[in-house]
Amino acid sequence: MAKRRIPVVVVAGFLGSGKTTLLNHLLATSSGARIGVVVNDFGSINIDAMLVAGQVDSMVSLGNGCLCCAVDSADLDVLLDRLAEPARRIDVIVVEASGLAEPAGVIRLILASDNRRISYGGLVEVVDGAEFDRARAAHPELDRDLRQADLVVLNKNDRLDEAERRRVLELVGRLSGGVPVVPTSHGRVDPALLFDREPRPAGGADDRQLSFDTLPEYHDGSADHAHHDGPCDHEPHLHSSYLSVAFSSDRPMDPGRFMDFLDGRPTGLYRAKGFVHFDAKGYRQKFTLHTVGSYLSFQRSRWSPDEPRETRLVLIGTGVDTGELRRALTNCLRGTEDPSEGREMFRVLRHTR
Ligand SMILES: Nc1nc2c(ncn2[C@@H]2O[C@H](COP(=O)(O)OP(=O)(O)OP(=O)(O)O)[C@@H](O)[C@H]2O)c(=O)[nH]1
Numbered sequence: 001m002a003k004r005r006i007p008v009v010v011v012a013g014f015l016g017s018g019k020t021t022l023l024n025h026l027l028a029t030s031s032g033a034r035i036g037v038v039v040n041d042f043g044s045i046n047i048d049a050m051l052v053a054g055q056v057d058s059m060v061s062l063g064n065g066c067l068c069c070a071v072d073s074a075d076l077d078v079l080l081d082r083l084a085e086p087a088r089r090i091d092v093i094v095v096e097a098s099g100l101a102e103p104a105g106v107i108r109l110i111l112a113s114d115n116r117r118i119s120y121g122g123l124v125e126v127v128d129g130a131e132f133d134r135a136r137a138a139h140p141e142l143d144r145d146l147r148q149a150d151l152v153v154l155n156k157n158d159r160l161d162e163a164e165r166r167r168v169l170e171l172v173g174r175l176s177g178g179v180p181v182v183p184t185s186h187g188r189v190d191p192a193l194l195f196d197r198e199p200r201p202a203g204g205a206d207d208r209q210l211s212f213d214t215l216p217e218y219h220d221g222s223a224d225h226a227h228h229d230g231p232c233d234h235e236p237h238l239h240s241s242y243l244s245v246a247f248s249s250d251r252p253m254d255p256g257r258f259m260d261f262l263d264g265r266p267t268g269l270y271r272a273k274g275f276v277h278f279d280a281k282g283y284r285q286k287f288t289l290h291t292v293g294s295y296l297s298f299q300r301s302r303w304s305p306d307e308p309r310e311t312r313l314v315l316i317g318t319g320v321d322t323g324e325l326r327r328a329l330t331n332c333l334r335g336t337e338d339p340s341e342g343r344e345m346f347r348v349l350r351h352t353r
Pocket of ligand 1: 185
């Protein structure tokens with residue numbers, strides 16, 4: 001009997017919708033299944049790779065650009081080849097696309113793969129229920145992504161009241177055209193929904209749910225398109241107007257000044273993520289920061305022993321002055337010999353889970 005190919009499942013969704021959270025949930029709960037992961041960050045610091053918990057069996061990470069245009073199929077093949085090596089005994093590969101990737105572009109790369117051990121396993125589109133209207137108003141093309149999905153995870157239900165939950169569920173259901181929509185919070189979906197998909201016969205074009213013909217026209221990915229801090233200069237798509245700014249420093253962050261910065265962040269700055277080193281008395285832990293639209297949260301954890309005590313942030317937005325952002329962040333730094341007092345942390349702690 002032909003050996004079943006390893007399904008490659010794409011997890012996509014707009015900036016901050018909860019893809020990494022979903023991935024971590026899958027890794028923590030898919031008892032027995034060995035999962036290989038491709039993580040793609042838009043930004044030159046691989047925050048997502050660092051946020052994916054240690055239980056992953058094999059991971060390759062792609063920073064600094066969008067998978068959909070930062071690599072061509074040969075490059076992705078190298079990554080998939082590595083994950084699909086029989087010795088790794090991987091059961092499923094999950095590709096977490098950057099929040100600005102065009103899912104169709106990522107799917108095309110997988111469909112174009114020469115690797116005979118893998119097959120395209122479907123698109124899971126994660127939707128931030130709380131930010132859906134705003135994201136959609138800015139990016140009507142998100143509707144098209146929903147139509148390409150095999151499963152829609154309607155996330156962040158905890159941030160919606162009952163009436164809103166019903167309205168968004170009905171809207172997303174309508175836009176996605178009949179595919180299952182699973183409402184949830186914190187990406188808590190049953191892994192069987194993703195991994196125990198109907199096995200499709202190995203080989204041939206018909207083990208692919210989507211074909212090039214059914215995908216919208218998409219430019220050829222090329223390594224030339226890899227971009228650093230800055231916009232893509234080729235034909236417009238979702239991330240062409242977005243900029244990412246990477247910021248890192250081993251100097252402690254002043255909690256008050258940093259909260260002033262966050263409270264006054266420009267509206268175009270849709271997403272910020274990373275780790276903050278406050279080094280305040282009594283609060284020397286690592287503070288993981290997430291902002292998504294108006295949402296802001298910190299999570300406190302221990303630094304691992306070999307981890308550098310430093311702030312590493314990626315900020316992603318549109319119409320923002322990157323030089324000004326860097327300057328503003330630099331102004332939040334303190335001298336290494338000048339630790340903050342614990343009481344200065346209260347504004348940070350108000351947002352800390
Ligand atoms: N309240 C709430 N917060 C959530 C939920 N799911 C994720 N988050 C938070 O939303 C923020 C972004 O989540 P991520 O999983 O990093 O989102 P992402 O889609 O991987 O982000 P990008 O890769 O930057 O596009 C984090 O602070 C998460 O803890 C949810 O269901 N409810």
